[in-house]
Amino acid sequence: MFRQYLSILYITIYDTLLISHFYCKLMNIYERCVHMNHDEHKDEDKINPKKHFPTAENDIEAEEFASNDALEEHELTQEEIEQEEFRQLVLEAQQEALAKEAFLRNNPKARKRRVPRWIVWLMALVLLFQPVAFIFDIYSLPAIDFLKTSAKLSKRDDIAKWKQSVAVVLTEDGKGTGFSVSSDGLIVTNNHVVENTKQITVSFEEQGRFAASLVAQDSVNDLAILQIKDPPDVPTLKLAESPIYVPDTKVRFIGNPLNFFGIANEGTLIGESNWAGRDVPIILLNAPVYRGNSGSPVFQNNEVIGVVFAITELDSYGKVGMFIRSNEVLELLKEVE
The missing domain is CATH 2.40.10.10 (Trypsin-like serine proteases)
Known part of the structure; x- marks a missing residue:
């Protein structure tokens, strides 16, 4: 029983670590995008210094141009005045853009984030709840119930011995x-x-x-x-030669349902049923049988009376197990001998 709970804890921790690792990768990608955007602006400043800052050479040319204008002392036309005002507006807008860019360079935190942080957190939460939903889907309340039943039954000496086989x-x-x-x-x-x-x-x-x-x-x-090949030293189970299947009789079975191993459980016999054209009827079992129980031995009076092979659904019982009589197993073993 302790091993089953330990396996659940292991899966939960593994999924949590996996999600944390994925979230860290998302944050690293996000930070790299921010820094790359910042570095692009820095590279533009290094490559095109004339774009943002006038050089001393341009200043000299501007002074010479102003001196020449002063020497010529000619009167500007209305069109030239409008062009001069437009040039001044352009220069003011450029200076304002340069000041803003310099502020953002010196204060990277003030730069607007391209991906809001809350979106990253939302993605992390969605990924976090995915394995939780998966765990509840696999280890549902009925599954927890049969774990409790298995822990109780496994304390019996006969069942503890059967589990070894x-x-x-x-x-x-x-x-x-x-x-x-x-x-x-x-x-x-x-x-x-x-x-x-x-x-x-x-x-x-x-x-x-x-x-x-x-x-x-x-x-x-x-x-x-x-x-x-090279079989281990384990106890063998005895197959019943002439079992009697009485409805409502209690039986027990051991198997590996879902992701668990060595689970002992119990149920009651429902009765016989014809199935898939078989000449001999199969036996219906009112018990929690799951995927992985295929091949589970069914016990009664210290003997195996059948082998679980499938589940079906009945209106009066819901999902029930089905098992094959032990007589059929004995007939097949004769082919090996």
Whole structure:
């Protein structure tokens, strides 16, 4: 149970750090844009000094021009007076622009920001709440409930022993559940978990990961038998040969739902149901079954009475689990022997 909560905390911290890193990158890009804009103005001042500041040479020319005007002492026409006034207005506007530019150079903080800071903060908040929504979507209230149930059931000696035999079946397409049925490394799981996969890995909580190969499969009953190379020393589970499925009978099952591992849960039997043209009916289970529970063993009286393979929805129950009888598993194991 502690490991499950630790995994939730790890995912939350990871997402928060990722968002903080992204926000810092946004701020760095923003600051670089501001400094680049400032440097462009500085470069313009260095490249075009005549644009903003009159040189001494221009001053001399202006004085000579004024001296020549004074010597000629001719009377200006009305048109020339208007041109002179216009030139003075242009010079005043230029001086005002230069003064403003000098003020902004000396006071960079006074420059208007191209991207308002509140927009950056808004983007950061949106990114912050995205992983929070994702976490609540994955770890919903029902999920928290089955974590509590698993913690309670795992204190029982029989369930603690059963959990040692239950493994995670990993492929390039995802994961499911499997369980050990023989000391030589035979693992039972669902066919849809390992079908058309190139690599299969079986992982036990304490013993680690082991390569496995597909040695038998039943696509009609959605069953598969895996063979582990160099199998670990784990307990094996006993398959019931003649189980009786009585409605409202309590059963327990162990699997790897959602992003969790080794979750024990319980439910009650609903009854038989014909499914997808099978000759033998499947059994409906009123219990919290989720994606990742495929291949989970269902227990009754210290025996495995079935293998979870899917979920469906009933008007009177809502979402319910479905499992295949243990007799079908025993028939498939005969092909391996």
